[in-house]
Amino acid sequence: MKTLKINQRYTEKMKKGYPLIEKEAVYAKDNNIDEGSLIEVCDERGGFLGKGYYGMQNKGIGWVLTKNRDDSIDKHFFQSRFAKAFQQRSHLSQDPETTAFRLFNGEGDGVGGLTIDNYDGYYLIQWYSKGIYSFKEMIIAALDELADYKALYQKKRFNTAGQYLEDDDFVKGTRGDFPIIVKENGIRFAVDLNDGAMTGIFLDQRHVRKTIRDRYARGKTVLNTFSYTGAFSVAAALGGAIKTTSVDVANRSLQKTIEQFNANGLDHQEHDIKVMDVFKYFQYAARKQLCFDLIILDPPSFARTKKHTFSAAKDYKNLLKETIQITEDAGIIVASTNSSAFGMKKFKGFIEAACKETNTAFTILEEHSLPEDFKTMKSYPEGNYLKVVFLKIHHSR
Incomplete structure (x- = not known):
């Protein structure tokens, strides 16, 4: 596991729970870190601030996932984060008038760089860096233990120059016959999870x-x-x-x-x-x-x-x-x-x-x-x- 030292100017912010590791916050650049590498973040004196992963996203070079030194970033880690998030949205899961909503919202639910949306049982994962994408198999395995979805689709949001290059976003399950109709407070919307960067809503x-x-x-x-x-x-x-x-x-x-x-x-x-x-x-x-x-x-x-x-x-x-x-x-x-x-x-x-x-x-x-x-x-x-x-x-x- 690589260690990143954080400038004093940014240390207080990160101690208060700021999860994004900003480019300017790092004390000395290490050019040998691959996206997806697990990292430990510490202050200038070597005091532990958190652990997470390395991944280029907007102004950041990675996310802190936990402030607990003993946590392992493995399938069980992602599973526990997902389980908590899904539980908090159970009122939406049980609402027949709303069948499209966000199941997991990145850093708000404890994993920066990753979102999961539910479109009437078709799940859409969005990966915001190559770093988080390198955990794909582990994350999908964690999801499989918790969720009974019809199919899994994905959007890679880290392609260069803002271009969306994928022509098939299907991952697994039973392919959707798009457009499918989802509901939101009783309003019906046609969505397509396999048609470029956007879904229609x-x-x-x-x-x-x-x-x-x-x-x-x-x-x-x-x-x-x-x-x-x-x-x-x-x-x-x-x-x-x-x-x-x-x-x-x-x-x-x-x-x-x-x-x-x-x-x-x-x-x-x-x-x-x-x-x-x-x-x-x-x-x-x-x-x-x-x-x-x-x-x-x-x-x-x-x-x-x-x-x-x-x-x-x-x-x-x-x-x-x-x-x-x-x-x-x-x-x-x-x-x-x-x-x-x-x-x-x-x-x-x-x-x-x-x-x-x-x-x-x-x-x-x-x-x-x-x-x-x-x-x-x-x-x-x-x-x-x-x-x-x-x-x-x-x-x-």
């Missing part, structure tokens, strides 16, 4: 979709920007929206959104689905003097189109200003971001600045962060990345 917005359907959509005109497969649009339509408009630049979003409407017995022709750059759509809507009662603004934390580069940390405020211009008076904006680069306080700062610069008053109606199955830890705030604010807009006339 982001499970972390479960509570937000339910809130839109149950409390905000009835009788409203709804604009869903960066709409992906139209999940928010479907939730709004089921909640009694007069009409939804879904806008996304990806060509496949049209067919995928139609598929989600069909899955719920909704006529997609009563709604608008536009394949276009959202930034261009804002200009078009402003020119045509279109206004909406409810706008969902959930951009990717980073996006690039031919003419635009968007970064939530830099550009969310300006995007919100454009959104305000096409929101009806007393209309609602669901402002959402999955960027881990800033917290809720800074996000609310963007909201305040956008409203001030457009001479708009606002009321915060409610806030959301990750649902309970996306378990996080206080000592690792970056893991609690989702920030959603429901704003009521009051235009100054």
